[in-house]
Amino acid sequence: MxxxxxxxxxxxxxxxxxxxxxxxxxxxxxxxxxxxxxxxxxxxxxxxxxxxxxxxxxxxxxxxxxxxxxxxxxxxxxxxxxxxxxxxxxxxxxxRVDGISVRTMVRRSHPDVRTALVLAARELRRVHETTCAHYRAGWSHGDLHLDNILCDVAEGRATLIDFDIRHAFDVSATLRQCDDVMAVLLEPIGWPDDRWLSLATAFVEEYRRPAVLEALGRQLLVPRGVARLLWYVGTNGASMKQIEPRLQKLQQIVSAVQRGQS
Known part of the structure; x- marks a missing residue:
């Protein structure tokens, strides 16, 4: 396997x-x-x-x-x-959009990478609240890896790019947007060090959309079959032994944010 x-x-x-x-x-x-x-x-x-x-x-x-x-x-x-x-x-x-991809910032150990994740979460929340005529509901990206998020920290702005892949039009907004959030979080989960925890926490706390976080809490399980291969890609090849305990920790983060909203 x-x-x-x-x-x-x-x-x-x-x-x-x-x-x-x-x-x-x-x-x-x-x-x-x-x-x-x-x-x-x-x-x-x-x-x-x-x-x-x-x-x-x-x-x-x-x-x-x-x-x-x-x-x-x-x-x-x-x-x-x-x-x-x-x-x-x-x-x-x-x-042309100014900024550096979040993935590049992570690889360079950029000092403002946490700020970039907060800006990314804020922008994702905004675009998820934007109504799309094709979906007749909130918009979603469909391929939101960290190279598709550009951040200009000096301007306090994040921009989403590259709309090559899209979600099916018959999938609910909550599930589509949950998939976007999951795509962002899979990369930090796969990092070889402990930076992922504070950055994932900052992202979830800033995103904080209740319905999507509720759906996310139910999705934080390693899938089987071909879907598992996509997770492997999304975590940049991290082992399942590393991913599974981090998913449990991420569930705790999501639950804590939800409790803070109630």
Whole structure:
């Protein structure tokens, strides 16, 4: 099982279906994000894998549908940053965002990483309270690993990026948003040192949405089968012996925050 988990981890970490280029359009700094040639086969296999894991997410097979969704999310969440638009059937233009990914901050042992997690939780709470016309309920990300959260600590701001994967439209808002929170917390749980505890606590305390935390408390169990492989990827290959006691500790953190709200 360990060798299968490692192989799945290497495969998922190499999935790159889009190419991103920093450039300028009309004098403004932007990113041009373009669907790679040959991405269709990769997406098909990734969707099959996610379907087998029953995790309720998928990627758009058609590039034009992905482009429309990417721009829709950017405009919905950040209307104060104009310029997000579809450039072609397989490319989008997005305003360039200042900041460093939370994952990069962690790897560099950045002194402000705790502040970054608090900003990330605050931003996630805000976007989860934003109504999405497609879901007819609160919005959710679907692939919220720490590289998809940029933080500008000096400005006190976090920004969510990369809307390649989405939750299914028939999944409830609470479960979708619980999945987002879980995706953020899985990475700290997998860290080899004890930093995870204070950072996970800070994140949960700042997020603090009751219904989502209640759902999260029920989800803090290592799954079986293919879904377990996705957890292995999400924790960057941490052993289950490390993860299971930390999940129990995380349940205690969630329960403590819930008690503080009652």
């Amino acid at each position: 360990d060798s299968l988990q490692q192989a799945a981890g290497r495969l998922m970490n190499r999935v790159r279906v889009n190419h991103v280029q920093a450039t300028e359009r009309d004098g403004a700094a932007v990113f041009v994000k373009r669907r790679r040639a040959g991405a269709l086969a990769v997406i098909w296999f990734a969707n099959r894998f996610m379907a087998l894991a029953h995790n309720g997410t998928s990627m758009y097979l058609r590039a034009d549908e992905w482009a429309a969704w990417e721009v829709y999310c950017a405009q919905l969440l950040y209307p104060e940053r104009p310029g997000a638009r579809v450039e072609s059937s397989s490319a989008v233009v997005l305003p």
